Amino acid sequence: MTGQEHRRHRRLERPRERVLQEAWDLLAQKGLADLSLSELGRRLGTSAGHLSYYFGSKNGLLLDLLRWSEDDLSEQLSVVLAADAPAEERVHGLCELFLPRAAGDPRWLLWVELWPRVLREPALREAQQELDAAWRDALATLLAEMTDEDVEPIAQRMLALLDGLSVALLTGEPGLSTEAAWEHVRALLPSQRIS
Numbered sequence: 001m002t003g004q005e006h007r008r009h010r011r012l013e014r015p016r017e018r019v020l021q022e023a024w025d026l027l028a029q030k031g032l033a034d035l036s037l038s039e040l041g042r043r044l045g046t047s048a049g050h051l052s053y054y055f056g057s058k059n060g061l062l063l064d065l066l067r068w069s070e071d072d073l074s075e076q077l078s079v080v081l082a083a084d085a086p087a088e089e090r091v092h093g094l095c096e097l098f099l100p101r102a103a104g105d106p107r108w109l110l111w112v113e114l115w116p117r118v119l120r121e122p123a124l125r126e127a128q129q130e131l132d133a134a135w136r137d138a139l140a141t142l143l144a145e146m147t148d149e150d151v152e153p154i155a156q157r158m159l160a161l162l163d164g165l166s167v168a169l170l171t172g173e174p175g176l177s178t179e180a181a182w183e184h185v186r187a188l189l190p191s192q193r194i195s
Helices: 003-012 015-030 037-044 048-055 058-082 087-098 106-117 122-144 151-170 178-186
Strands: none
Touching (some): 015 058, 015 106, 037 058, 048 058, 058 106, 087 122, 087 151, 106 151, 122 151
């Protein structure tokens, strides 16, 4: 059993983790339209009211699901950041984690669903800003190894590009692959190296 499989089985021993895993599976199979507390309750053999007690609403469920997904990515990102490899290779690794795995990637479906909701929900806005800042800080740390320029605007520009490329990958834009997306991002890397 791989470490990730072990972690998944360990997680499922806890009820909240079981609910999140089932919600994730439902999202992957049917998309956001069918991800409701009542459908999730039906699959888990419980009521929507019981799930509302834990999550409050669909927004609460989506937020917990996004944090659950991002926590797993955060562990993987820590490995990339700590790797004994040139900064450009680690930026490439960060991009591979950031970008959708395929068209319809559930993690990115969540992001697309949450973006318009952050305008009305302060808790979602806070979470979105916190998660975005974690990616921006990780990227800025790597960029600081490559240049003595101010890396904050470069990191912001690169993440905006990654967001746009991610939406194109999510929707299956013809001719765009993760490697092609990486080449677009790579073009923004600073050329001046610190000695």
